[in-house]
Amino acid sequence: MSIHVLPGQIAAAPVRAVLRPAPLRRFLARPVLNAPTLSQAGDSYWLAWLQAAMTLTLTMMIAAGFAAAIDEWTLASGTALALLTLTAATLSLGATTALIGLLASPMATVRPLPGWQPIGRTAVLLTMCGEEPSGPARMLSELAMDLERQGINHTTTLFVLSDTRDPDRIALEEETLAPLIDAGQIVYRRRTENTGRKPGNISDWLHSHGNRFDYMMTLDADSRMGASRIATMVERMERSPQTGLLQAGMRLVPAKSRFGKLQRLSARLMGPTFLTGFALWTGDAGNYWGHNALIRVKAFREAGHLPKLSGSAPFGGDILSHDFVEAALMRRAGWKIEIDAETRASAEDGPQTLAEFHKRDRRWCQGNLQHSRIIGMAGLHPISRMHMAVGIMGYAAGPIWLALVILLSAGLVPAASIWPLLAVVTLLLMPKVCGLLRNLGSTNSPRARKIMLRAATAELVMSSLLAPIVMIRHVLAVGSVLTGHDCGWKSTTGRRVNLPSGMLEAAGGIALVALVAVVNPDALLFMLPVAAPLLAAPILVPYLDRQHDVHI
Template sequence: MDNAATETPVKHRWRMVANVRRALLMLFVFGQTAVASYYLLWVLPYHGGTLLEIGMLVLFAILYMWIAVGFWTAVFGFVIRLTGGDRHSILKRHTEPELMETPLAKTAVLLPIYHEPVHWTLSGLKAVYRDIERSGQIEHFEFYILSDSRDPDVWLEEQVAWNNLAKELGAEGRIFYRRRPVNLNYKSGNVADFLRRWGKRSKYMVVLDADSLMTGSTIVRMVRLMEREPGVGILQTNPNIINGQSLFARIQQFANRFYSTLFANGLAAIQMGDAAFWGHNAILRIEPFMKHCGLRKLPGIGIFGGPIMSHDFVEAAYMGRAGYEVWLEPGLGGSYEESPPTLSDELARDSRWAKGNLQHLWIMLREPNLRFAHRMAFLNGIMAYVASPLWLGFLILTTIAAADMTLSPIEYFPDGHQGLFPLWPEWRPEWALGLALSTLALLFLPKFLAILDAMIHRFTGEFGGLFRLFCSVMLEIMISVLLAPLRMWAHSRYVVSALLNVSLEWAGQNRTEETTWKDAFITQLPGMLLGGGWSAFAWSLDTMFFLWSLPVALPLILAAPTAVYLSRNSLGQALRKRRLLLIPEESVAMPLLEDAVLFRSREIVNSTLTPLEQAVLRLDHNRLHQALAWDHRLGSRKAELESCVARCLQDGPDTLSRSEMSQIARDRQSLKALHEGAWRASPDSFWGRCIGQLSAQSKDT
């Protein structure tokens, strides 16, 4: 299989190391879970002697194992960093002089977009372009804006913004724009369409998201690493979250930037050449990707039928099955993305991701010849959402058990227990306390390991100093405790909806808006009622059970104010002024990030006319859109388009549906006829008034 099949035995040595590390991880996780489950068995009154207690034990073991995997991954990362880094990583295989001497191959930088804020998104791409230009290697790169936008006012604005960007950068023939007329298979279909048309133009492709930023030096370095490692099919960076403004975004930004130092290094050390692909901020070898990573529709029913929604893990698994390596390399740096600004936006995104990740269950169980590590990556992604309904199920069983013990007489022969001797219920509060503390240690000890790591490697100053770093960690822990039950309740609903195959809309993300009190109460009211009802029921049962329920019930009750205050930019900026939740990128000047902020903050002339109205009236816009349009007046389509044009000229575009507006905006003759007809309109007509607005705007500018 070209270069992948001819790797030297030295490069395969990582597989033996990876197997040893994974075996140790499994030993620690399973061993610790067995001990914790034994403790729970003896904490339960009947020691697993009832079906209810068996159910609690099973759910506890699964959840504890899930938490333990994260804990030991962080410990691995801590040890790896303590010993000077992973000497088996691909970045350590090559010296810096070797990489600098490596010639570059032609690389496509892809920006798939769907109803994103146009100026904001293309300003980010502009910053990436400028940074590659500063590296002196821009001639090796081409840029492709791949639009799936459906609203004509959005994609017409995209076309104008792309044209202006190419002219401003002097990049005509280097920055391209393509909009798919038919939106199939989400982002993976968008990229696949690009590969069918232009895949053979480049050897590699770097895939970005709308909020992605990558330094030119990192992108160039990735290309050189791929040239040095012909057996690598995908090289994934570890994106750090930046530009957080709201309190919620700054919490997520701090947690990602500070804790990922351990978690990313631990994950990379365990996965090695069987890493996952996260869909963006990565470089891919185009030829094997085109040959082996095409996604077929799932053949099942319901959620397990139709197009694959979350494509990235699947593509990594297919690349691994074809014999190519997939690496996560945290040492690359210079890779960034942004957090949703509010809890509501994060949960809206999770509602889509939950369905996509659950689809992976079919692939994990049914797809042949996948590597074990990639099957485990699927399981990890599935558990990210299934853990919530499992936790909810454990709480429900615990409540039933508490109610049964309080309201019913003690059963000495429960669930068909037979024999001469009764089964005496026993309570061991000291064991229960120890088990609770061990679970909390798994959750929170990695956060304090990260502080210790920062002290050892002397970078606490990058996060505001040791005292402020400690305060930031404690604040993040407090907010995480508040958010965990909210996410649990939301993810539980999403999993149920996904399994019932409830259809979801794939829309662009909010980047700036704060949550209103009305929206917060509408979205969070079911959880608030659940938390209040559960807490009241717990109070009626037993005081101790009520106190035990508060860490979950109280955050649910406070869900609306939590969502509102976390969305506030003023609170986030107030903490930043006090150097809390600080990240290094906010203290050290970086040309890429400074450019992104500068370009996005530049004022653009906000016209009173919509992009469609400007496409009709402005000659420069009209000619641009004509050049990008096609002739669609064939057969019956001609009469249909002429009718749409006539109605638009008579009464304006509001008389047309979005589909009809898209049809005429995609047709060259219709655009020409609209321009000529609108400028002949009487002054008191719709188009006459628009011309007046355009003239007034021209005078003001």
């Protein structure tokens, strides 16, 4: 069974909301949580407390179980307990979020009535910095026509805000966008000085054009947004004057490589359930993911000014993961930050190769670790601090997992039971299980349910093989930031070291096996699920990077 066949088959079964098969269907047909009522009435605070209580309970149960299983307390045992507790807390948060999304009714979308027209004006801001322009140009052309069909083109203006510096790329960009500019479909502006990167580009636009607009929709060069979705989000914001930012859920566009298809399949299986739960319990203290979000210009101008961190990069200077911070600052100023969990007519491209994924992840790692200097800022909402803490843990988890594997495999933590570790694995699987249960309700067809189960099994196998590879890369990325390297690994000559695909991970696997073989050979079988994918990385990585003609 291969991952690139099943996702193509599953496309015939659209994901809907409630579980159909027999007793469980009847249970979930009466949702425990009514999503529209909670989000509209602002009653999500009690749900946030419930979420916190469930997360804390699960974390303490696993920590207590692990402590009880330890035969001898040493420095290594105490370290392992602390690391496991941190891991359990993060995984419990994800598991309970997915559970809330499973038990909730679908979040209803109130679409504008026929003939509705926006009161305010909206600017759609697409930012570019050297990307291939043909894709954005095609998307903008389609969006311009879509806005006209939707009847909101007179209140919506499309901007391209370019920070491209290379002369050849500038020429290609201007040539590609010229037909749209001549047709009056877009307004094109390229800065000569790209101070402040993307946030600086948007800030410059606010100074020069912001007075003319009430809302701005932020897009990246690889983003997609439909006019109907823009209209729905504008109408919702006009009904809620205190909403400062509305973040749309997103899908991934059809992929070209096996790795891209795996990402898209994972998002389709788990995304809707997780997003629903996340939108519910975060309430009006949601988050911003940098694009596909509608922002009230007034709110952003009042509160979205990014601080410049003292010192030099990687921990100082410009904030790379600016979106989390902008959302936190607006929430601190009293504006609501909400998440629209629906993914209709909102999408983005995902990395098609592991090299592209690691390159993007390295930048995100540095940006998220910078949040360690912001998380204690006075006046931030507790959930805003939680967003930053989870973002930091997203990358700290790699070194933590590796440290736990080494401590346990080396026999430094004598434990009488592996049940606490199995509980951690259960938490890790919970979002997948919740997503699968909800997606199985998409059809009454036994054949379609069988395809869904096969696809979910394939996703589980492939993501499990990929997890140790990502872990090693996160260890390297965190280590790079902590040792003062800014945005990428550099050799002593200043040139990037290029190794054959998967060799770096294989070297990590060899080192891990060698260590365990020397200090505790009996544990070789225990650490095989981690070591085997690393050793197979020179084969696995090229396999995942390879393009395939089945699109999902």
